[in-house]
Structures are given as structure tokens and as C-alpha cells.
Amino acid sequence: MSLTSLPSRSRTVENSSSLESSSAIALPDLRIGNVHIGFPVVQAALSGYSDMAMRVIARRLGASYALCEVVLDKMVLQTRGRRTARWAAVHDDEHPVGGQLMGADPEMFGEATTGLVGAGFDVIDINFGCPVKKVLGRCRGGFHLSQPETALEIVSRVREAAPAHVPVSVKMRRGIDDTAESRDKFFQILDGAFARGVAAVTVHGRTVEQRYNGPSRWGFLRQVKQHVGDHTILGSGDLFDAQACLDMICETGVDGVTVARGAIGNPWVFEQARALAAGKPLPPPPSIHQQRNVIAEHYQLADEIYGEETCCRQMRKFGIKYSRLHPQANAVRDAFVGIKRPGQWQQVLGHWYAEDGPGQYPAAEAEQNGNCGNE
Numbered sequence: 001m002s003l004t005s006l007p008s009r010s011r012t013v014e015n016s017s018s019l020e021s022s023s024a025i026a027l028p029d030l031r032i033g034n035v036h037i038g039f040p041v042v043q044a045a046l047s048g049y050s051d052m053a054m055r056v057i058a059r060r061l062g063a064s065y066a067l068c069e070v071v072l073d074k075m076v077l078q079t080r081g082r083r084t085a086r087w088a089a090v091h092d093d094e095h096p097v098g099g100q101l102m103g104a105d106p107e108m109f110g111e112a113t114t115g116l117v118g119a120g121f122d123v124i125d126i127n128f129g130c131p132v133k134k135v136l137g138r139c140r141g142g143f144h145l146s147q148p149e150t151a152l153e154i155v156s157r158v159r160e161a162a163p164a165h166v167p168v169s170v171k172m173r174r175g176i177d178d179t180a181e182s183r184d185k186f187f188q189i190l191d192g193a194f195a196r197g198v199a200a201v202t203v204h205g206r207t208v209e210q211r212y213n214g215p216s217r218w219g220f221l222r223q224v225k226q227h228v229g230d231h232t233i234l235g236s237g238d239l240f241d242a243q244a245c246l247d248m249i250c251e252t253g254v255d256g257v258t259v260a261r262g263a264i265g266n267p268w269v270f271e272q273a274r275a276l277a278a279g280k281p282l283p284p285p286p287s288i289h290q291q292r293n294v295i296a297e298h299y300q301l302a303d304e305i306y307g308e309e310t311c312c313r314q315m316r317k318f319g320i321k322y323s324r325l326h327p328q329a330n331a332v333r334d335a336f337v338g339i340k341r342p343g344q345w346q347q348v349l350g351h352w353y354a355e356d357g358p359g360q361y362p363a364a365e366a367e368q369n370g371n372c373g374n375e
Contacts, residue, residue: 024279027249030064030256032123032232033167033199035096038064040256041245041273043263044202044236045070045100045125045171052089053301054318057294058263059094062270066097067258070127072140073103073112089305090120100171102127104139106153110161117166123199124162126154128189129171131208142208145176148188152196159197167199171236174220177209190228200232202258221252234258241361242272242282265321266362267294285325285359292353295322299345312342319348324362326352 030040043050043058043066055066071087090097099121101112113124128151130141144151159168170193175182190201203224205216216237225233235254239245240262248257263269268286275283286294298318303311319336326332335348 025246025250025277027246027277028255030232030234032065032096032098032169034165035122035167035199037096037256039270039274039277040064040234040249041242041270042066042234042256042258043270044258044260045098045127046260046264047130048317049264051086051302051314052091052094052305053298054264054267055094055097056091056301057298058267058270061267061294062272062274063259063263063267064270066094067123067125068097068099068121070100070102070130070141071112071116073101073105073108076101076112076115077108086305088119091301095120096122098123098125098169100125100127101158102130102135102140103154104143106150106157109154110157113158113161117162121166123167123169124158125169125171125202126158127171129173129202129204129208131173131206131211136208142173142176145172145182145185145189145208148185148192151189152192155193155196155198168197169200169202170198171202171204173204173206173208174217175207177207182207187227190224194228194231200234200255201228202234202236203254205235205237218248218252221248221254225253225255232256236260242269242276245269245273246276265318265324285361287356287359288326288353289356291322291325291359292349295319295353296349308342312339312345315345319345325359327357327360328352329360329363 027040030037043055043063045067047069050067050069055068058066068087075087099116099119101109101116101124103109103112116124127141128144135141136143144154155170162168172186172189175186193201203221205218205220206214221235232255234256235248235252236258239248239257239259245257245259248254259269272283299311299315302315306314316336316339319339320333323329323332323336332352335352339345339348
């Protein structure tokens with residue numbers, strides 16, 4: 001299978017070469033259990049980012065599925081009122097939508113699962129992949145890859161608590177590190193999760209120890225997919241443009257991919273991937289007015305969740321990411337950084353996005369930072 005290469009972009013990915021041609025490829029629809037997803041390029045859970053507003057924008061621009069930012073089990077059980085808005089808000093336009101749980105104590109996962117289902121999430125995802133130091137120190141996220149028995153107890157409790165029609169999935173990295181022991185534990189958890197009724201597993205091609213440094217090993221994803229056969233595997237890692245998403249599917253055989261950091265401030269990556277898969281030319285980057293309209297819509301959705309003051313603070317980091325697509329990226333970034341009051345949003349859009357013109361693809365150096373739940 002071959003695809004159109006993205007111009008002026010490069011990837012430092014192990015054993016990877018760009019696939020070049022303009023022929024369409026037949027990508028089977030992605031399913032997670034009994035939930036039909038469709039086009040197999042979806043938005044990952046992104047801590048601090050993938051709230052309802054970001055997910056809705058991604059869905060409207062081509063993502064067939066998106067996951068809520070990771071939620072601590074105790075947060076589901078203990079928070080009320082405005083504090084729940086960040087994770088509990090689900091829009092009518094975004095189904096199917098996944099909710100991701102993270103925690104340390106297996107006993108808390110069952111009740112937390114019930115809470116996420118009650119909030120309206122269609123799939124429950126378990127985070128065994130977060131590599132952030134404070135998360136590991138509290139025995140959460142990627143720490144569970146070091147203790148298969150506890151990890152599989154969590155899987156069992158989530159599967160037992162979720163109604164039969166609600167699929168359960170798992171997010172993993174390829175292990176704590178590159179030792180043989182770590183690899184054995186990875187496959188023990190992988191096989192055990194499917195045996196306990198998990199419908200899909202997302203595998204990130206880096207270890208927990210790597211965090212976000214070095215290339216994602218796509219060759220490992222290929223081995224995982226070959227190992228599990230017909231079970232559903234999604235790939236993750238180094239997906240910063242539409243071409244990379246399709247390359248990962250074609251090169252590794254995974255059933256779908258989850259875009260994380262590559263989707264922050266660039267939700268157009270999903271419709272670009274659809275165009276390439278259909279054999280069409282890569283769409284140009286969104287124009288300045290297209291960017292303005294999406295940023296304004298994103299802001300309005302966030303305002304509905306958080307209210308004016310919190311929305312202004314929450315959206316500043318999105319503005320910084322959106323600025324990468326503007327031809328005067330540095331100046332626009334500084335303008336978003338300087339926003340202190342809600343009314344200043346309109347001033348920035350009115351000044352920097354008033355005159356239409358071509359946009360640009362995000363610069364490669366923006367690919368280096370991440371947090372829990374990201375690639």
C-alpha cells in the first residue's frame with residue numbers, strides 16, 4: 001500500500017520510510033467491541049487538553065472518535081459541581097466518546113467506572129501508560145506495567161463494573177524499560193487483558209522510562225499486532241501529521257491510530273488523513289480565516305463548560321498551539337500568551353486573524369513537549 005507523502009515534513013521513526021503515491025487505500029472501519037468507530041484515525045486522551053470542547057472540534061474536523069483527558073478514579077468519586085465539568089461534560093455531537101481512568105487502588109476502579117458510564121461515555125479506557133514522574137511515584141499510570149497482577153485486577157474490576165454493552169480498552173507503553181523482564185510483563189498484561197474481556201489495547205511505541213524522548217518503535221507495534229491476531233490494537237507515538245498516521249497503519253498492521261500531541265491546535269490533521277486515505281492530494285493548511293473560525297468556536301464551547309474567567313485561562317494554552325499554523329506564528333503566540341482578560345481574545349482574533357491568507361503546517365520543533373496522556 002502506498003500513500004502521498006507530506007511535503008517538507010520528516011519523521012525520525014525506527015525502520016520507517018515515507019509511502020509515496022496518490023492511490024487510495026482501503027482502511028477497514030475501526031470497531032471497539034460493539035461500538036462502531038469508523039475511520040481508524042482517532043484523538044487520544046490528552047491530560048489537560050482533551051476536554052469536551054477539544055473533542056467536539058476534533059469530531060467536527062474528521063476525528064471519528066476521541067477520548068476524554070485522563071481522570072483519576074478518586075476524582076470521579078469525590079468531586080461535585082463545577083469541578084466535575086472538566087471531565088464530565090459530554091456533547092451530543094461527539095458520540096462515541098471514550099473516558100479514560102487512572103489510579104492506584106484496584107478497589108476504586110469499579111465505582112469510578114460506574115461514574116464514567118453514568119456521565120455518558122461509550123467506552124471506558126484504562127491508563128497503564130502515563131510516564132510522568134509524580135504519577136509513577138503514586139503507583140499510577142505506567143507504574144502498573146511493573147506489576148501485572150495488580151494491573152489485571154484493575155482490568156477485571158473495570159470490566160465487571162461496566163455494563164455489557166460498554167467496551168473496555170487499555171492504554172499501554174511497550175514496557176517500563178527495554179529489559180527482558182519488562183517485555184515479559186508487557187505481554188502478560190496484554191494477553192491477560194484480552195482474556196478478561198478487553199475489546200482493544202492502544203500501544204505506545206516508547207517505554208515508560210523513555211517518557212517522550214527518542215523515537216517510537218513502530219517495529220514493536222508490528223510484533224504486538226502479529227502476536228494478538230484478530231484482537232484490536234491501536235498504535236501511538238510520533239504521529240504529528242496526517243501522513244504519519246497512515247504510514248503507521250500500513251507499516252505495522254495496527255487496526256487504528258491515536259493522535260495525541262499532533263492534534264493539539266491542529267484538529268485539521270483528521271480531515272487531512274481522510275483525504276490522503278481517499279487518494280486525494282494533501283489539503284493545504286487551513287487559511288487564516290478557517291483558523292479564526294475554529295478558534296472562536298473552540299472558545300465558545302470552552303466558555304460553556306468553564307465560565308468566562310476559567311475559560312480564558314484554559315484556552316490560552318490552546319491559543320499558543322493554534323498559533324503554530326499562522327504565518328506569523330511567533331508574534332501570534334506572544335499575543336495569546338499576553339491574554340489576561342476574556343475580552344482580549346476578540347482583540348487578538350480581530351488583529352491577527354482579520355485578513356485572510358494561507359496558513360502553514362506546524363513547525364517540527366513543536367513536537368518535543370508532552371504531558372501525561374500525550375504521545
